[in-house]
Amino acid sequence: MDKKMNDYVQDFPILRQKVNDEQLVYLDNAATSQKPRPVIDAVANYYYHDNANVHRGVHTLAERATESFEKVRTKVKNFINASSEREIVYTKGTTEGLNWIARSYGSTHLKQGDEIVITYMEHHSNLVPWQQLAHETGAQLKYIQLLSDGRLDMGSAEKLITDKTAIVAVAHASNVLGVVNPITEIANLAHKHGAVLVVDGAQSAPHMKIDVQQLGADFFVFSGHKMLAPTGIGILWAKSIFLAEMPPLEFGGEMINSVELQQTTFKEFPWKFEGGTQNIAGVIGLGAAIDYLSAIGMEKIELYERSLVENLLPELLKIEGLKVYGPLDPVQHSGIISFNLGQLHPHDVATALDMQGVAVRAGHHCAQPLMEYLGVSAMVRASFYFYNTSEDVQQLVKAIKATKEFFKNDTV
Amino acid sequence: MDKKMNDYVQDFPILRQKVNDEQLVYLDNAATSQKPRPVIDAVANYYYHDNANVHRGVHTLAERATESFEKVRTKVKNFINASSEREIVYTKGTTEGLNWIARSYGSTHLKQGDEIVITYMEHHSNLVPWQQLAHETGAQLKYIQLLSDGRLDMGSAEKLITDKTAIVAVAHASNVLGVVNPITEIANLAHKHGAVLVVDGAQSAPHMKIDVQQLGADFFVFSGHKMLAPTGIGILWAKSIFLAEMPPLEFGGEMINSVELQQTTFKEFPWKFEGGTQNIAGVIGLGAAIDYLSAIGMEKIELYERSLVENLLPELLKIEGLKVYGPLDPVQHSGIISFNLGQLHPHDVATALDMQGVAVRAGHHCAQPLMEYLGVSAMVRASFYFYNTSEDVQQLVKAIKATKEFFKNDTV
Amino acid sequence: MTLSKLNNLYRQVILDHAAHPRHYGTLKDSKEQLELHNPTCGDILKLEVILKDNWIDEIAFSGSGCTISQASASIMTVEVLHKTPVQVEKMVTAFSELVTGEKTTGVQELLGDAMIFEGIAQFPARIKCATLAWKAIYQILQKAGRLE
Amino acid sequence: MTLSKLNNLYRQVILDHAAHPRHYGTLKDSKEQLELHNPTCGDILKLEVILKDNWIDEIAFSGSGCTISQASASIMTVEVLHKTPVQVEKMVTAFSELVTGEKTTGVQELLGDAMIFEGIAQFPARIKCATLAWKAIYQILQKAGRLE
Numbered sequence A, B: 001m002d003k004k005m006n007d008y009v010q011d012f013p014i015l016r017q018k019v020n021d022e023q024l025v026y027l028d029n030a031a032t033s034q035k036p037r038p039v040i041d042a043v044a045n046y047y048y049h050d051n052a053n054v055h056r057g058v059h060t061l062a063e064r065a066t067e068s069f070e071k072v073r074t075k076v077k078n079f080i081n082a083s084s085e086r087e088i089v090y091t092k093g094t095t096e097g098l099n100w101i102a103r104s105y106g107s108t109h110l111k112q113g114d115e116i117v118i119t120y121m122e123h124h125s126n127l128v129p130w131q132q133l134a135h136e137t138g139a140q141l142k143y144i145q146l147l148s149d150g151r152l153d154m155g156s157a158e159k160l161i162t163d164k165t166a167i168v169a170v171a172h173a174s175n176v177l178g179v180v181n182p183i184t185e186i187a188n189l190a191h192k193h194g195a196v197l198v199v200d201g202a203q204s205a206p207h208m209k210i211d212v213q214q215l216g217a218d219f220f221v222f223s224g225h226k227m228l229a230p231t232g233i234g235i236l237w238a239k240s241i242f243l244a245e246m247p248p249l250e251f252g253g254e255m256i257n258s259v260e261l262q263q264t265t266f267k268e269f270p271w272k273f274e275g276g277t278q279n280i281a282g283v284i285g286l287g288a289a290i291d292y293l294s295a296i297g298m299e300k301i302e303l304y305e306r307s308l309v310e311n312l313l314p315e316l317l318k319i320e321g322l323k324v325y326g327p328l329d330p331v332q333h334s335g336i337i338s339f340n341l342g343q344l345h346p347h348d349v350a351t352a353l354d355m356q357g358v359a360v361r362a363g364h365h366c367a368q369p370l371m372e373y374l375g376v377s378a379m380v381r382a383s384f385y386f387y388n389t390s391e392d393v394q395q396l397v398k399a400i401k402a403t404k405e406f407f408k409n410d411t412v
Numbered sequence C, D: 001m002t003l004s005k006l007n008n009l010y011r012q013v014i015l016d017h018a019a020h021p022r023h024y025g026t027l028k029d030s031k032e033q034l035e036l037h038n039p040t041c042g043d044i045l046k047l048e049v050i051l052k053d054n055w056i057d058e059i060a061f062s063g064s065g066c067t068i069s070q071a072s073a074s075i076m077t078v079e080v081l082h083k084t085p086v087q088v089e090k091m092v093t094a095f096s097e098l099v100t101g102e103k104t105t106g107v108q109e110l111l112g113d114a115m116i117f118e119g120i121a122q123f124p125a126r127i128k129c130a131t132l133a134w135k136a137i138y139q140i141l142q143k144a145g146r147l148e
């Protein structure tokens, strides 16, 4: 399988470059993925042939653009198994999607004394909007604990999710710990207590088959740019019943039904949420990205990434002084591996790896409460995608060892 | 000059196509502009060489992406003569920018009894957000009248803008009437009464030299997609003093300084407004668009478009039964011409023109109160950009005449 | 001239109905009514019907719109008059399939003069104009509880 | 191995300061203090100074950070001790120009050991690490009203 997967690398010209005189190994996929030629071409071709504003014109280009733009809703619907394309709302990305849910659904449904339950592993984007909502409404924000290997403590979840809970918001997959959370179980817990479940799918949608109905989620959001699509486009999915009652947040342009001097009526969902000219080319690119991923198969992508981790994890654990966060069993570990190398600061490690062509991230990964919880100030993170190869794994391991060697007299 | 300007057409491959067997004449530029090759290439090259998430990584690609991303702020600053790049906030587009001003500045500054003054010619995007703000805060929304030729009635403005006025919001150039409003005069009026002035630059920034300081505006917003840039990127400019005090609206990602379990501090402006991964490639494309426009010269673009209108207007006025809205003097008319052809419905006209290769818009142009004010339900709009030629003007005139002929036994 | 293709859209019957719409106006007696907007173009259609026993006994429309939407409304009123709700529902479906080009045969009898809109499939931007009136009759029957 | 270029960044002096930072800790007496964050990496720098007459009489820093930011803080404290606010302001400017590569000559005397960070211009992602401590001393003097 490795062989066949390696063919996809050819579609990513950016990977064929040297960085600091070394072959680039891009392992920062959790921050953003690279884009294959078919996606870049789809965007360019749209501008070369069909570009026009959507929904507004009777001329030929406008009609073509509108059709392509709306067709992608169907692709997204199929990609995550939504029940209707009308449940697919275009956003700027995961962060905007989560903020919209907090502001539109949250502000109209929460009251003093209600509780919002999230986890210690949330990305700031699935944390700060709820914090703000709690401040505004007088609701309480509570955090589900983690087990020592980084997985969610379901005992803690059962204690925290009660009849007071109005909203539960959880990452499907962690952007730091490499764990995938048991969403269906959490959905059952939430629903038993009359709460809705918001799922942050930023790190899952790119890497595994998503079925929002099977997950039992009420809201599911993700970003295009982490799954081959252009920057500036994301998806907010929610059950129709919620979208129907949620007030729109950005007013103007095509989201309107009729405007009088002192009042306005809005279109039906999803269009009522899409104020102003949308990122049309971004939508087209997202459609091409979904086509590309679907042609490979999401299950295959998930399996392949696991095989890389099965290669990597044992090698890392052999390096003395190297500490991996999250589960140590490769089977439970997604393609995100966060670690520290002795007392070396993650930034020094990341710079040393960069000098060897290996692009990783260092820092708090927009998860400061998690860092605090784990008692570290920062970590190094290597995150894989299907176009990474076992040679990439080897180059990473080699580079980490060389880094350790370089700093050996100092803090390692 | 015409000759030299015509050369730019070559950079727009989309224009070299046939639509309904006729050479495409794209006159829907007020809805969205076409994109020249250098802009499309800039986006593709970014993805082929430098793509990474910004602000977050220490690796080489991340550093390159961040530098390009931030450099565009300087380009935008120079393009509109802001006093600092920190006054440049990236948005999704004009609509988002206006909504953010209403929500962030408006909600924190308005109270019951305050007044918001706009005009009858506003686009819904510069109208509905203020209507909503008025509903929420108990402020009153008032409309400045128009003169019979569509220009702003400054007498009406003087009456409506009083010490009760907190916000004045006006389009720099109308998207329907082809008039350019006297912003400096309105700014003086507003400031005399202690109000702030919000300028909707969606239809001016693409077509003339903008100097926000000379205009005397406090806020100025525009969209990239109407000025050669990709979809999904826009600019909110405001004086530092306002940006400093405005609360952010989208929480998560790089807009954060530090997060604790129950509270969060934000970065400085402009970054505090830019929650989540931004439309990075859109920003890069906007930079390329500004380079392209600046190389031509905004003054030259404005003059050239006026020369097209000087050709077109007299020809149109010769067609019996054709009514042009807005000033009839070409010197006072921007490159947007709205008209009706006898009793023919604008949609029928637009379809007939499309059959002759000419792409125009028909409808209310997101300005229903203006339609109501003028007593029409819809109009046809032809809108020009610098890559349109005098042949385009001729083809439009010819097509209108043929349309009139086709329907002659009916409603014309 | 290059407008010959326009004849596929603006057939004589359509132009005639637009210029002289049938059943244009309002009804006096107690009636079902509905107003629909086409937000894209600002068109407004008001439809009124009087249902007697199990058929449409009287019908009228008013409002403003383009040639296509006016003609389609006029033809629709002619074709549905004295039909039962169940029949009308079938017509609505058939019309929708006709104008999107999904199914264009075997519906002549059902749709009558409304068949004239077959050519509109080539003008996708205008399909909504043609379907507005049919959407209205469907919704009015639905609201009146005459459809299962 | 391919890490020889890293020596340009991690010079021996830097590694030494990072491993054995000077003036690390806190001051007892009444003092000016300031805490700065580098939001990108989560680094925290606490700086304290005692100003006497017109010079920096005592100085200390604490917090956590990478090799570069720790070493830079350590060297900064050594270099600014007993200097006047006006001198320190000049040093801050010179250091900033040094690490961005804008002006690298004629500042040896002014910056002393801090010259060691000249090589960092090749590592743009790390410039912020080196300048954090200098930003802190500047802001502390500004807050204390010792700069015009």
Ligand SMILES: Cc1ncc(COP(=O)(O)O)c(C=O)c1O
Pocket: A253, A275, A276, A277, A278, B030, B031, B093, B094, B095, B096, B123, B125, B126, B171, B173, B174, B175, B200, B202, B203, B223, B225, B366
């Ligand atoms: C005057 C005016 N304001 C605002 C807008 C909204 O711009 P956007 O759709 O890019 O948000 C437009 C364009 O449609 C416009 O013409």
Ligand SMILES: Cc1ncc(COP(=O)(O)O)c(C=O)c1O
Pocket: A030, A031, A093, A094, A095, A096, A123, A125, A126, A171, A173, A174, A175, A200, A202, A203, A223, A225, A366, B253, B275, B276, B277, B278
């Ligand atoms: C788990 C998780 N949630 C949310 C986000 C935010 O996504 P975006 O920056 O695309 O809005 C990210 C990515 O940074 C993430 O990893």
